[in-house]
Amino acid sequence: MTAFRLSTTRFLVPALLMFLVAAAGAVAAPATAKAAPAQDLHKLCRQVKNDDTVRPYSHELYDGTVKAFKKLFPDANGTLQESELQTQASYRCMNGKLLACFVGANLPCAKMNAQRDNPGADEFCKTSPNEDVVPAFATGHDAVYAYKCRNGKAVVTGSTWALDKRGFAKKLWAVVPER
Structure with a gap:
């Protein structure tokens, strides 16, 4: 039994380390995307088509993000401040397009929980x-x-929510137009 444990440990520890390194790389990926210029996010979406990674706001996308906001909230008045967008706007890719969502009270930008048991x-x-x-x-x-x-x-x-084919609330996401 001891030989089995040692043998198993010898294989599990390296496998666990490889998993942790891969997971760390996956966690680091969105940080790289955050620094990408606006055109790179549009280009990324055209290339990958669908990517459910929810990315934080990018100032380079300000104009398109404001247009997406106005499409989602046509009755909203006033000018969007940079600080509001930094805390509320998020992006993801669907069907080759860059989409924006604006988190708020009861407005989740994450993939939705479609389980009936709660x-x-x-x-x-x-x-x-x-x-x-x-x-x-x-x-x-x-x-x-x-x-x-x-x-x-x-x-x-x-x-409460109609979902798009990727599992996000349809009415919370709008296309971010390119200039």
């Missing part, structure tokens, strides 16, 4: 057994489904 909703319903609505703080802001409580159990009442 542990947060279940826990909420244990303490509030007959609530008509389970709030987003309990379900998670990325939950696709809406819930109510019936006799202490979470029950799906409908869908």
Whole structure:
């Protein structure tokens, strides 16, 4: 048994190290993309077609990002400040296009949780057994489904988000036009 453990350890440790190095490289990849000029992000999207990596705001994309914001929020008034875009705007690639999303209260830019079973909703319903609505703080802001409580159990009442084919909320993402 000891020989097996030593033999297994001899193979698992290098494999684990290779995994950690690869994972570190994957984590570092978005930082490289962050520094890329605007045209490089548009070019990247044309080349890779689909990339679900959500990248942070880039000042080089300011004009196109503002246009995407106005498309998503046509009733918004005022001028977008650089500091607002830095904290709210994100990008990803879909169908060869660069898309922008603007995170906010109940506006998640992440891939959505399309699981019908929701542990947060279940826990909420244990303490509030007959609530008509389970709030987003309990379900998670990325939950696709809406819930109510019936006799202490979470029950799906409908869908809060229509998803695009990549699993993101359709109405939260708009194309960032090239100049």
